[in-house]
Amino acid sequence: MVKKVPFVEQSEHSECGLACTAMVLNYYEDNVTLSHLRDVYGVPKGGNTLTNLKQILADRGINTMAIRVLEYDILEEQNAPTICFWEERHYVVVEKITATEVIILDPSFGRKKIKRKEFEESFSNIALVVTDIDVEITQRQKKKNATWVILKEILTNQKSKVLLFVAITLLIQLVTILIPKLTEMIINDPVVAVTDVGKITLVIVVLFVSYYLLQVMRGLVLIVLENLFDLTLMKKFMQKIISLPLRFFVNRSTGDLIFRANLSVIIQQIMSQRMLAISVDFFFVFIYLILMFQLSVKLTLIAIVGAIVMGGISLVNSKRVQSITNKELIAQSKVQRILVELFEGMETVKSSGSEHQFYEKWRLDFKKQIELRAEKNRFSTWVRTIQTSIQFILPIVLIYSGLFQVTTGQITLGAIISFNALAGAFIAPVVTVFDSYTELLLLRSYFGKLNEILEAKGNPRLEISGERLGAIHSLDVEDVSFKYSYFEDEILHAVSFSIQAGEKVAIVGKSGSGKSTLLKLLAGLYDTTTGFIRFNGIDLKEIAEESLKKSVSIVNQKPTIFNASLYENIVLNQSDTKPERVEQAIFDSRVDEIIMNLPLGLETQISEGGMNLSGGQMQRISIARSLVKETSLLLMDEPTSSLDNISENFIMDRLKMYDFTCIVVAHRLNTIRHFDRILVMDQGEIVEEGTHEELLALRGYYHAIYFDSAE
Numbered sequence: 001m002v003k004k005v006p007f008v009e010q011s012e013h014s015e016c017g018l019a020c021t022a023m024v025l026n027y028y029e030d031n032v033t034l035s036h037l038r039d040v041y042g043v044p045k046g047g048n049t050l051t052n053l054k055q056i057l058a059d060r061g062i063n064t065m066a067i068r069v070l071e072y073d074i075l076e077e078q079n080a081p082t083i084c085f086w087e088e089r090h091y092v093v094v095e096k097i098t099a100t101e102v103i104i105l106d107p108s109f110g111r112k113k114i115k116r117k118e119f120e121e122s123f124s125n126i127a128l129v130v131t132d133i134d135v136e137i138t139q140r141q142k143k144k145n146a147t148w149v150i151l152k153e154i155l156t157n158q159k160s161k162v163l164l165f166v167a168i169t170l171l172i173q174l175v176t177i178l179i180p181k182l183t184e185m186i187i188n189d190p191v192v193a194v195t196d197v198g199k200i201t202l203v204i205v206v207l208f209v210s211y212y213l214l215q216v217m218r219g220l221v222l223i224v225l226e227n228l229f230d231l232t233l234m235k236k237f238m239q240k241i242i243s244l245p246l247r248f249f250v251n252r253s254t255g256d257l258i259f260r261a262n263l264s265v266i267i268q269q270i271m272s273q274r275m276l277a278i279s280v281d282f283f284f285v286f287i288y289l290i291l292m293f294q295l296s297v298k299l300t301l302i303a304i305v306g307a308i309v310m311g312g313i314s315l316v317n318s319k320r321v322q323s324i325t326n327k328e329l330i331a332q333s334k335v336q337r338i339l340v341e342l343f344e345g346m347e348t349v350k351s352s353g354s355e356h357q358f359y360e361k362w363r364l365d366f367k368k369q370i371e372l373r374a375e376k377n378r379f380s381t382w383v384r385t386i387q388t389s390i391q392f393i394l395p396i397v398l399i400y401s402g403l404f405q406v407t408t409g410q411i412t413l414g415a416i417i418s419f420n421a422l423a424g425a426f427i428a429p430v431v432t433v434f435d436s437y438t439e440l441l442l443l444r445s446y447f448g449k450l451n452e453i454l455e456a457k458g459n460p461r462l463e464i465s466g467e468r469l470g471a472i473h474s475l476d477v478e479d480v481s482f483k484y485s486y487f488e489d490e491i492l493h494a495v496s497f498s499i500q501a502g503e504k505v506a507i508v509g510k511s512g513s514g515k516s517t518l519l520k521l522l523a524g525l526y527d528t529t530t531g532f533i534r535f536n537g538i539d540l541k542e543i544a545e546e547s548l549k550k551s552v553s554i555v556n557q558k559p560t561i562f563n564a565s566l567y568e569n570i571v572l573n574q575s576d577t578k579p580e581r582v583e584q585a586i587f588d589s590r591v592d593e594i595i596m597n598l599p600l601g602l603e604t605q606i607s608e609g610g611m612n613l614s615g616g617q618m619q620r621i622s623i624a625r626s627l628v629k630e631t632s633l634l635l636m637d638e639p640t641s642s643l644d645n646i647s648e649n650f651i652m653d654r655l656k657m658y659d660f661t662c663i664v665v666a667h668r669l670n671t672i673r674h675f676d677r678i679l680v681m682d683q684g685e686i687v688e689e690g691t692h693e694e695l696l697a698l699r700g701y702y703h704a705i706y707f708d709s710a711e
Contacts, residue, residue: 003027004095004111005023005024005026005027005081005093005095005105006023006026006027007023007105007110007111007326008020008022008023008026008034008107009107009108009110009326009330009448009449009452010034010107010108011034011252011256011452012038012043012251012252013251013253014043014044014045014046014047014251015034015038015043015047015048015107015251016047016090016091016092016107016108017047017048017049017050017052017053017083017091018034018037018038018041018043018048018053018056019034019091019107020053020083020091020092020093020105020107021037021048021053021056021057021083022034022037023081023093023105023107024057024062024080024081024083024093024130025057025060025062027080027081028062028133030060030061032060033451033452033455034452035452035455035456035457036457037056039456039457040486041056041485041486041487042247042484042485042486042487042488043251043485044484044485044487044488045484045488047091048487049487050066050083050085050126050128051066052487053083053091053128054066054128055487057128057130061133061134062130062132062133062134063130063131063132063133064083064128064129064130064131065128065129065131066126066127066128067126067127067128067129068125068126069123069125069126069127070125072097072120074129075094075097075127076097076098078094078097078129078130080129080130081093081094081095081105081130082094082127082128082129082130083127083128084104084123084124084126084127084128085123085124085125085126085127086106086122086123086124087122087124088124090106090108091107092104092105092106092107093105093107094127095111097116097119098116099116100115100116101113101114101115101116102114102115102116102118102119104119108330109327109330110323110326110327110330111323111326112327150232150233150236150454151229151233151267153232154228154229154232154233158225158228161221161224161225161228162225164221165218165221165222165225168214168217168218168221169218170283171210171214172211172214172215172218173284173287175207175210175211175214176211176425177287177288177291177422177425178207179207179421180291180417180418180419180421180422180425181418182203182204182207183414183417183418183421184412184414184415184417184418185414186200186414187412187413187414187417187418188412188413188414188415189414229267230264230265233264233267233450234261234264236454237260237261237264237450237453237454238261240453240454240456240458241257241261241453243458243459244453244456244458244459245457245458245459245525245526245527246520246525246526247484247526248456250484253333253337253340253341254337254340254341254344255333255335255336255337255338255339255340255341256333256336256337257453258336258340259332259333259336259337259449260333260449260450260452260453263446263449263450264450266446267443267446267447267450284425284429285426285429285430285433288422288423288425288426288429289304289426291422292419292422292423292426295411295415295418295419295422296402296405296410296411296415296419298401298405299398299401299402299405299416299419299423302394302397302398302401303394303398303423303426303427306390306391306394306397306427307426307427307430307431309390310387310390310391310427310430310431310434311430311431311433311434313383313384313386313387314387314431314434315434316383317379317380317383317384318434320376320379320383321376321379321380322444322445324372324375324376324379325376325445326445327372328369328372328373328376329445329446329449331365331368331369331372332369334365334369335362335365335366335369338358338361338362338365339362341358342358342362344609347611387431391427391431394423394427395420395423395424398416398419398420398423399416399420402415402416402419403416459545460527460541465544466542466543466544466545466547467538467542467543467544467547468543468544468547469535469536469538469543469544469547469548469550469551469632470536470547470551470632471501471551471632472501472535472536472551472552472632472633472661473500473501473536474498474499474500474501474534474535474536474537475498475499475522475533475534475535475633475661476498476532476533476534476537477495477496477497477498477522477531477532477533477534478496478531478532478533478534479494479495479496479530479531479532480492480494480495480496480518480521480528480530480531480532480533481493481494481495481528481529481530481531482514482517482521482526482528482529483529490529490684491514491517491684492514492517492518492521492684492685493683493684493685494531494685495514495518495531495684495685495686496531496686497679497686497689499661499663499677500661501632501661502659502660502661503661503662503676503677504655504656504661504662504664504675504676504677505661505662505663505664505675505676505677505678505679506663506664506665506666506672506675506677506678506679507519507663507664507665507666507678507679507681508665508666508669508672508678508679508680508681508702508705509680509681509682509701509705510682510705513681513682513683513684514681514683514684514685515637515665515681516557516637516638516665518681519554519635519637519663519665520554521533522552522633522635522663523552523554523635524540524543524545524548524549524552525554527541528540535548535551535633550631551631551632551633552631552632552633552635553626553629553631553633553634553635554626554634554635554636554637555619555622555623555625555626555634555635555636555637555639556622556637557637557638557639557641557665559618559619559621559622559625560609560610561606561609561610561613561618561621561622562606562608563605563606563607563608563609564605564606565602565603565604565605565606566591566594566595566598566601566602566603566604566606566621567582567602567603569606569621569625570582570585570586570591570602570621570624570625570628571625571628572625572628574628574629577628577629577630581628581630582628584627585624585625585627585628586624588623588624588627588651588654588655589620589621589623589624589627589651589654590620590647590650590651591620591621591624593620594613594617594620594621614642615642616642616643616644616647618642619639619640619641619642619643620643620647620651622639623636623639623640623651627658631660632660632661633660633661633662633663634655634658634660634661634662634663635663635664636662636663636664636665637665638665638666638667639651639664640652640668640671641667641668645668645670648668648671649670649671652664652671652672656674669705669706672692673692674692675691675692676691677689677690677691678690678691678692678695678702680695680700680701680702680705682701687700687701688700688701688702
């Protein structure tokens with residue numbers, strides 16, 4: 001295999017197979033992104049099988065064959081990347097295999113070279129090898145980098161500030177050039193310099209003040225640009241995150257998303273502090289060269305050789321640093337993930353006695369991160385020290401070489417000193433330019449992390465103007481089926497029913513029958529795979545997101561309570577709600593009982609995640625939150641599962657008094673026996689429908705569930 005396989009990092013814990021597939025496709029110039037494959041095929045729970053990966057590759061023009069590897073000769077003979085099953089639970093891509101070493105691309109870690117023995121111990125002897133390629137896939141065009149597009153937009157919109165920064169930098173460089181000239185004049189004509197103290201002193205003061213003021217001005221402009229970079233990039237990132245559908249977050253780690261968000265700060269620092277100055281520095285390299293050639297051709301050639309050597313060292317360092325940085329970023333993401341999991345699940349960790357287990361998990365991953373950082377720094381120390389040593393010794397070499405020309409009258413002593421100053425000013429931007437290549441490579445790694453978010457497919461209802469909904473008079477569900485990913489079995493199968501305005505309907509069934517999933521589809525949190533959901537005869541997919549959220553409210557099975565006051569948690573985004581409606585919602589949800597035991601009442605601050613509340617209290621707050629909203633359809637997913645029977649009966653009775661349409665997924669059947677209608681689900685289908693009495697008379701599913709729950 002001549003060319004390298006492009007690395008693609010997995011973003012979810014179950015998508016290693018999909019990432020390996022993207023690597024193989026990218027190798028054959030099919031520039032498909034991991035995000036696109038995820039949007040089309042999804043990620044099954046537990047990940048993809050080799051059969052799934054084979055079909056995805058076939059869909060895009062690459063035929064493969066799954067084989068059981070008994071002899072490693074077959075892998076050694078492969079000229080194409082091979083997807084291998086790894087440690088009975090993971091996928092990697094084998095780029096090259098020899099008698100002693102194997103180069104693999106692990107989507108959770110990066111490219112690495114391992115010993116043949118280590119490979120044989122981890123390889124599960126099952127591989128997917130390429131057998132045939134459709135040449136037409138090479139015609140596909142590469143998508144624009146979303147992060148670059150944003151940064152170009154910033155530079156275009158802030159053109160005046162960027163030009164001001166460049167102009168000030170040019171003036172600073174011009175002032176810098178005057179120093180060698182002044183030095184040469186003083187040394188070559190010391191008598192005049194000593195006798196004309198006032199004029200020389202004035203020039204020095206003017207140079208100092210000019211340099212100081214210009215540096216301050218550049219610093220202030222840079223601060224403005226940095227803030228604009230950071231604000232714009234983070235704003236785009238947050239707008240994208242908020243617009244993404246719920247499906248995007250199902251298998252993703254909170255820690256990883258936070259880590260990616262923080263990368264914007266690093267990007268703006270590189271862009272503002274390095275990339276803006278590099279163009280000016282590079283321009284002045286040629287000016288310094290011209291001035292140096294005027295003084296001495298031989299000394300200039302020596303300086304150029306030194307600059308080339310230092311530049312070459314920077315390039316060698318850049319490639320290695322980028323390779324290690326890619327692995328370090330993955331390690332940092334894992335550490336962040338563990339910390340968020342630990343902090344969010346501290347109660348479970350404490351109650352299960354898992355502190356040591358989490359500590360060890362954190363310690364091993366943090367140790368790996370530190371080791372990678374140390375490896376990067378060790379390499380840079382050895383290599384970059386050569387560069388700094390050359391920079392350290394070059395002035396002496398230039399002065400010593402120049403003395404031979406002084407003795408022959410080819411150059412003056414002042415010119416040597418002036419040349420040395422110019423050479424220093426010449427070397428600095430050259431090193432900066434080559435070092436900026438390292439920064440550019442790092443930017444590519446950082447951009448890759450952000451692009452995975454910025455290029456993700458957003459909620460389609462946010463991208464259209466959509467129909468306005470208003471009050472919901474009818475709800476029709478027609479042959480709705482749903483599955484989370486292309487290769488998974490359907491969770492819902494051809495579900496159909498209709499509900500009229502004001503009806504109170506309960507959905508019951510055993511665990512895993514699809515009740516909660518159906519509710520999320522009605523709320524627009526997921527899109528149906530097939531079939532239609534219509535409100536007032538309008539397809540749900542054509543309704544504007546804002547209008548849908550105003551008309552439909554959902555109480556989740558596990559409500560989230562935020563780090564805010566109790567009042568803010570109840571009204572949430574309904575800050576203009578009338579006080580009497582808030583009071584009614586508090587009474588109907590029995591939150592008034594919570595308030596009586598709180599020192600500051602509604603103004604009491606709630607801990608993040610509701611850590612200072614019980615499960616029942618959080619459910620009451622969540623119900624109050626939904627009642628405050630002037631909703632037309634209320635969806636409730638086991639809203640009272642943590643409440644006592646008295647509170648549950650009270651709340652359910654109060655709900656019946658509201659005129660909105662209500663659909664409740666119920667666990668305790670006694671509380672919904674007086675509902676207008678009950679839908680019974682089993683294995684993703686509605687198997688029975690009717691009132692409590694009608695369903696009992698059928699002596700079917702509902703009858704069995706009802707009396708099982710009674711026992």
